[in-house]
Amino acid sequence: MISPPIDNHSEQSLRRIPVIKEAGFSVSSMFVPIQFAILFAVLVVGFLLSLVSYSSFNLTLNDGWQVLLNFDTNNINHQIISTLRLPRALVAMMAGMGMALAGLLMQGITRNPLASPSLFGIGYGAGLAFTLSSLGLLPFVTELPIVLVCFIGALITGVLVFFMGGLHLSRINPIRVVLAGVALNFMLVSLVRALVIFADNGAFSIFYWLVGNVSNAQYTDVDLAFPWLILGFSLALFISHKLNLLALGEDMMQSLGAGLTHIRLIGGFSIILLIATSVSIAGPISFVGLIVPHICRFLIGRDHRLLVPFVTLAGGSLMLFADVLSRAIDFPNDNPIGIVTALIGAPFFLYLATRTRND
Amino acid sequence: MFLNKMAALSLMLVSSLVFAKVSIQDEMGTFEIDTVPQRIVALEFSFVDALANLGVSPVGVADDGKATNVIPQIRNKVQPWTSVGSRYQPSLEAIAALKPDLIIADGGRSAETYQELLKIAPTVMLKSRGETYEENLISVAKIGEILGKKELINQVIKDHHKRMDDFAENIVSEQRFQFGVTNEKGLWIHGPKSYAGSVMERLGLSTSVPDERENAYIATTLEQLIKANPDVFLIGKYGDKTIIDVWQENPLWNLIEAVKNKKVTEVEPLLWSKNRGLIAAEIMAKELEIMVKQVK
Numbered sequence: 001m002i003s004p005p006i007d008n009h010s011e012q013s014l015r016r017i018p019v020i021k022e023a024g025f026s027v028s029s030m031f032v033p034i035q036f037a038i039l040f041a042v043l044v045v046g047f048l049l050s051l052v053s054y055s056s057f058n059l060t061l062n063d064g065w066q067v068l069l070n071f072d073t074n075n076i077n078h079q080i081i082s083t084l085r086l087p088r089a090l091v092a093m094m095a096g097m098g099m100a101l102a103g104l105l106m107q108g109i110t111r112n113p114l115a116s117p118s119l120f121g122i123g124y125g126a127g128l129a130f131t132l133s134s135l136g137l138l139p140f141v142t143e144l145p146i147v148l149v150c151f152i153g154a155l156i157t158g159v160l161v162f163f164m165g166g167l168h169l170s171r172i173n174p175i176r177v178v179l180a181g182v183a184l185n186f187m188l189v190s191l192v193r194a195l196v197i198f199a200d201n202g203a204f205s206i207f208y209w210l211v212g213n214v215s216n217a218q219y220t221d222v223d224l225a226f227p228w229l230i231l232g233f234s235l236a237l238f239i240s241h242k243l244n245l246l247a248l249g250e251d252m253m254q255s256l257g258a259g260l261t262h263i264r265l266i267g268g269f270s271i272i273l274l275i276a277t278s279v280s281i282a283g284p285i286s287f288v289g290l291i292v293p294h295i296c297r298f299l300i301g302r303d304h305r306l307l308v309p310f311v312t313l314a315g316g317s318l319m320l321f322a323d324v325l326s327r328a329i330d331f332p333n334d335n336p337i338g339i340v341t342a343l344i345g346a347p348f349f350l351y352l353a354t355r356t357r358n359d
Numbered sequence: 360m361f362l363n364k365m366a367a368l369s370l371m372l373v374s375s376l377v378f379a380k381v382s383i384q385d386e387m388g389t390f391e392i393d394t395v396p397q398r399i400v401a402l403e404f405s406f407v408d409a410l411a412n413l414g415v416s417p418v419g420v421a422d423d424g425k426a427t428n429v430i431p432q433i434r435n436k437v438q439p440w441t442s443v444g445s446r447y448q449p450s451l452e453a454i455a456a457l458k459p460d461l462i463i464a465d466g467g468r469s470a471e472t473y474q475e476l477l478k479i480a481p482t483v484m485l486k487s488r489g490e491t492y493e494e495n496l497i498s499v500a501k502i503g504e505i506l507g508k509k510e511l512i513n514q515v516i517k518d519h520h521k522r523m524d525d526f527a528e529n530i531v532s533e534q535r536f537q538f539g540v541t542n543e544k545g546l547w548i549h550g551p552k553s554y555a556g557s558v559m560e561r562l563g564l565s566t567s568v569p570d571e572r573e574n575a576y577i578a579t580t581l582e583q584l585i586k587a588n589p590d591v592f593l594i595g596k597y598g599d600k601t602i603i604d605v606w607q608e609n610p611l612w613n614l615i616e617a618v619k620n621k622k623v624t625e626v627e628p629l630l631w632s633k634n635r636g637l638i639a640a641e642i643m644a645k646e647l648e649i650m651v652k653q654v655k
Contacts (some may be wrong), residue, residue, distance in 0.1 A: 054584035079611050084582050209544050215580045
């Protein structure tokens with residue numbers, strides 16, 4: 001029998017089979033609640049910092065509390081926190097959650113550590129749809145709600161990656177998946193650039209948005225994204241156990257009686273939903289979807305039932321701190337948040353590449 | 360043999376007297392030309408403004424596909440031109456087809472295509488995108504010199520300064536003026552280092568971000584706009600829906616001085632942002648003069 005490609009799990013898998021049969025991946029379960037508590041605290045700290053830090057108006061944490069307890073409509077600091085900073089922090093957090101979770105699902109389903117929204121072009125698929133819509137090149141597209149437009153863009157790219165990458169076959173060739181994803185990504189990037197060149201007026205702002213940006217986030221963005229994020233999260237949780245089985249290899253999974261098509265369809269739908277939602281509110285933010293699942297697996301292990309909520313919290317936290325940094329690096333100027341995630345993400349990616357070899 | 364050499368030498372001497380060799384400093388170093396160019400291609404709007412002041416019509420302009428991107432006050436002073444495509448990526452083929460004997464290109468935007476442009480015709484690289492009012496005047500003077508009209512251009516600039524001084528006398532205000540462009544995704548205010556900002560400073564006005572000397576165009580959130588707090592706010596809108604529509608719903612919007620004083624004015628972004636030059640500056644000054652009268 002040919003062993004499944006890039007499977008450094010194969011040895012581990014053999015060891016883990018009995019564990020699954022008994023109590024799932026119950027490794028280090030004692031620390032799990034503590035790890036969740038710490039991560040949640042990090043998220044809260046990030047959220048508060050994002051609300052009040054680096055403002056020209058000397059916002060304080062006390063202002064933040066007062067907004068909750070004793071909101072004064074005439075107080076400029078209260079107004080800034082409640083009408084500008086709060087939607088901004090929420091959008092950053094939600095976009096980070098969506099991208100990170102989509103990355104986890106992509107890595108789980110393709111069993112490829114490089115899978116992520118940006119490397120597989122799905123982020124830019126949604127981005128291309130967004131660009132088409134905001135430049136008004138196709139009038140009927142401009143009429144549609146932006147989430148739907150991004151969803152269609154992500155869906156078309158997702159379906160293309162699915163078939164070009166051979167995900168409809170029972171055994172995945174990981175190199176084929178990566179090649180299909182990267183090729184599509186390049187094609188989409190050049191299409192977006194071409195469009196931007198055609199429409200000079202909007203060019204600067206679209207470049208700005210394509211990096212990933214939450215500076216001008218509004219409550220409408222929050223309302224728009226919330227239900228879809230919940231749906232995407234629920235679907236991810238629903239298939240999390242099956243992702244654990246899939247981690248053992250496609251053959252093993254099928255021999256345990258679980259359907260591959262089922263998990264790929266639900267997972268694929270959830271991935272596209274999460275990416276489309278995140279891109280429509282914050283742009284195609286890079287690297288969050290790639291690095292967060294890796295950090296989380298390192299911290300909490302490989303059980304997807306824990307990873308799904310853990311990655312969600314971690315993705316939100318990372319983006320909140322990135323939002324703070326985006327204002328800190330060149331205060332009082334506000335930089336696109338995507339610059340920060342790329343600055344953090346790229347070195348981490350290199351580290352990951354060297355570390356994987358030593359495993 | 361000796362006579363031949365002498366003849367060649369004297370011919371060179373004579374020709375150099377007729378076609379005085381012009382040498383100026385451009386963004387790439389020294390630019391030299393020994394004939395007066397007749398067929399000129401301009402790759403930015405500001406160069407068209409300079410040419411119009413010299414009474415020279417360009418044969419081709421990178422006008423982003425539409426001649427109307429150049430304001431009528433400039434367009435009416437020159438003959439119709441052939442579009443050579445977008446300013447970001449002009450069509451080299453279209454430029455070559457016009458058989459130009461001079462290309463005036465933006466030192467920033469066109470740096471990558473410089474070598475290709477040189478193969479078509481002598482190319483001078485001057486500042487345009489992100490230039491200030493003063494930098495534009497320097498470019499204008501250089502274009503005059505290249506076209507062998509040094510005296511004419513000096514006179515044009517002198518006359519221009521005279522008119523700007525007259526405007527400046529009428530434009531006296533303590534109010535802080537701010538121009539910005541907006542679209543659906545955001546607002547970019549133009550600081551003192553931008554063309555619009557430096558024209559305001561030329562006229563003795565100050566902007567709402569006088570200390571921002573590094574970036575010409577500054578991405579601005581509502582929070583930062585409230586901090587900048589301009590007294591008079593000039594908005595250039597790209598598109599029907601802009602982020603300003605959303606901000607107007609926010610109670611914080613009403614805290615801005617310009618909003619309180621009802622001094623938020625919509626202006627033409629083509630004039631205020633894209634068509635930099637003597638003609639554009641004077642029209643901007645005229646508009647500012649009217650606004651200042653209303654503010655008083």
